[in-house]
Amino acid sequence: MQLTPQQYNEVVEPPVEVAARCAELLPHPGVLDLAELEALAGAIAADRSLWEPLVVVDPHRRRYRLMYEDGRIDVWVLSWMPGQGTGYHDHDLSNVGLACAVGEVVERQMLLPTGASSVTMTPGVTRNGPPGYIHSVAHVDGAPAVTIHAYSPPLVRVGQYRVDDAGILRRSVEHGRQELLDSSIAAIDPDRA
Numbered sequence: 001m002q003l004t005p006q007q008y009n010e011v012v013e014p015p016v017e018v019a020a021r022c023a024e025l026l027p028h029p030g031v032l033d034l035a036e037l038e039a040l041a042g043a044i045a046a047d048r049s050l051w052e053p054l055v056v057v058d059p060h061r062r063r064y065r066l067m068y069e070d071g072r073i074d075v076w077v078l079s080w081m082p083g084q085g086t087g088y089h090d091h092d093l094s095n096v097g098l099a100c101a102v103g104e105v106v107e108r109q110m111l112l113p114t115g116a117s118s119v120t121m122t123p124g125v126t127r128n129g130p131p132g133y134i135h136s137v138a139h140v141d142g143a144p145a146v147t148i149h150a151y152s153p154p155l156v157r158v159g160q161y162r163v164d165d166a167g168i169l170r171r172s173v174e175h176g177r178q179e180l181l182d183s184s185i186a187a188i189d190p191d192r193a
């Protein structure tokens with residue numbers, strides 16, 4: 001199936017009520033650290049009434065909807081259907097906390113010289129990552145699987161990784177709100193897919 005990426009300029013404002021309820025969960029007015037982001041994502045994932053209105057079922061595209069944003073954080077709900085995955089990427093300067101709300105996804109973190117970690121995320125499982133770590137997330141089960149992602153500072157840029165024709169790992173900079181597709185490493189090294 002041909003997957004078409006969602007474009008960064010398709011992001012819409014979060015519903016006012018959703019944003020207000022997310023704001024109530026923020027622990028303080030500063031930049032959030034890894035533990036705070038992971039806890040926030042987990043708290044939102046545990047409250048179905050908060051994220052369910054933003055779930056989008058689309059077999060062609062991994063849909064993401066903005067739940068909350070301000071100058072130091074943005075929070076997203078992602079809807080994953082079969083075949084949808086990010087490929088390897090980093091979050092540039094942002095810390096991230098993520099949580100599974102429904103269904104199942106797999107998170108992999110690239111390990112050198114070969115391989116990758118693999119963590120199955122089901123409801124109740126939360127993860128975090130610092131600026132610059134390289135990971136991927138992909139759908140495993142659920143129609144859709146739903147995950148919550150919180151970034152601080154806000155996700156302005158991401159680095160997407162692919163292997164070029166000479167076998168060299170390349171990082172391309174993308175808009176932080178551009179949907180990422182797995183068009184890179186999986187075909188060359190399935191162990192890291």
Ligand SMILES: [Fe+2]
Pocket residue numbers: 086089090091135
């Ligand atoms: Fe990510």
